[in-house]
Amino acid sequence: MELLDNLALGLSVAFTLENLMYCAMGVTIGMFIGVIPGIGHLAAISMLLPLTFYVPATTALVMLAGIYYGAQYGGSTASILLNLPGTPASAVVCLDGYPMAKSGRAGVALLMTTLASFVGSFITVIVLAAFAPPLATFAVSFNSADYFSMMLLGLVAAAILVQGAAVKGAAAVLIGLILGMVGTDVSTGIQRYAFGLPFLYDGLNIVAIAMGIFGVSEVIANVGKVKGVADTRKITLRSLIPTRKDLRESVMPMLRGTGIGTGVGILPGTGTAIASFLAYAVEKKVSRTPSKFGKGAIEGVTAPESANNAAAQSAFIPTLTLGIPGDAVMALMLGALLIHGITPGPNVITDNPGLFWGLVVSFLIGNVLLLILNIPLVGVWVRLLKVPYPLLYPSIILFIAIGVYSINYSHMDIMLVAFFGVIGCLLLLLGFEPAPLLLGYILGPMIEENFRRALILSRGDMMVFLERPVSATFIALSSLLLLWSAYSMIKERKEQGRAREGGLHGEG
């Protein structure tokens, strides 16, 4: 009965005119930004962050969240039609979505990704509603050792699940943690790595870092390469209709994708891109015809799409129950809460039930809106892709600059974007992934604080991390992940060696 009461509360909050309006606005902006390659939801969210000063916390969060999950819906459109991901998470959809479009099934691919997105989101919102409140109740008893171990698991997962060598992922995490130390040390008040520059005393601005290493470097990499020439004539409403076979073959992949996405999204640090990559890999593994993949397999489109939408929704679980943000967007959401005097942590749900349940119901509304926005209006979104890149990227750069300025009204932050744009290009050149770096930066100060506090309380005894069951579980999981990664690295080395002995010159 309690759930019904809570849902009634959520309905009463979400169905006010203001919240409905902001929800619709958020998902539309999100969809728009997702469709257009190169402009991320982070830029849009930070641009609209000042809005939080004018509206209640719930309304602000409803809209900012709408942008976030709306972008997950739109991301696949460019992947399918242009072979160019609209968001990093939809990069995998290119693999099978673009071949589908080339064989004249673009419409089916677009409809199926929308359906997959909807299934992934909807199920995960229900999971969020069911599990977040008990998790928060449980999390009240967490102490600093538990928090430390949990964040450690997030960092280990983020480092290992990168493309390529795990050592480079670990290095990226460490660089991020180092960036997180810049500014005033919370425990002692000493300035670290601030070089006497006052604008560094509060630490580096997260939005400046994120937009620099993701946004600016992405634009630089795409200039001159992207040609917005999608063949858009064929997308009629009739061409959207999938065959029965398409639907039948997608049911299980969607559910598996949702499961993977939900699990991955809950871990701080693993984000939507990893969820979709994992879902694709799993589909390929379980498929009876793995050779179909890469040539327009419907499972290769629907599973990752369900997974990234599920991850986008389940990312709210650690954010709202523990106050641990999984990525830059979630960190901004927590910032929006702080503006309104709500301290992130396990008490958010009990102290502000209207906020939590209103948000949950607004997710459901937003996803239904996105379904409505997507299917009849598919032609409109497809036409957006015809906007040539030379018109697009100066606009993206401008919005990034104003967006970051709008947070603190500081022109130093814009300079910082340029600086991190340079860093982002270096990372691309040297093959470091920006995502684990950013996570290291976000969790850095929290991890240090909890590590120090745990050891003060235990009088310097490291066993404190193994004595508590919750903490010990997270440490065990982290060790398992590390072992698994070491094992798969050794196996790969051996296989490479064997391939070389067999006279196959693939790798040098």
Next chain:
Amino acid sequence: MKLLVKRDFLAGAACLLLAFFVLWQGQEYALGSLQNMGPGYMPRMLGVGLVVCGVIIMAGSLRSSEALPRLNLRAFLFVTLAILSFALLMNRIGLFLATILLVFICSLSERRPRLIIGVPLSLGLCLVSYAVFIVGLNMPIRLFPWSF
């Protein structure tokens, strides 16, 4: 000589460089003990960790032959320049002029810049940012060189 174009060798070297800088600068901060960590404890731990990663990455590069990918130098220069000029000039010459300047510097990153489309684009962007940021979000931004 060949080492200098190897991606992983340079990646490892970059890690070591940053790590040494962190450790060198971190000497200034008190170490403290495990029981009561000073501000210098984490920097040293992270610095050492990064040294280890850097060495492993460098060692791995001896077996690989992946070269450094190419960077679009032109776009890199002009996009960075555009952001810097916007940052430095926005407060002085106002949002509109700074926007126009940003659009034109950005469009120089194409190999054959089409400056003509910069005119409607920058005017359109001025209009959009006026509507969103000034009218919509009420942000205190100078619009013209002579306003407030």
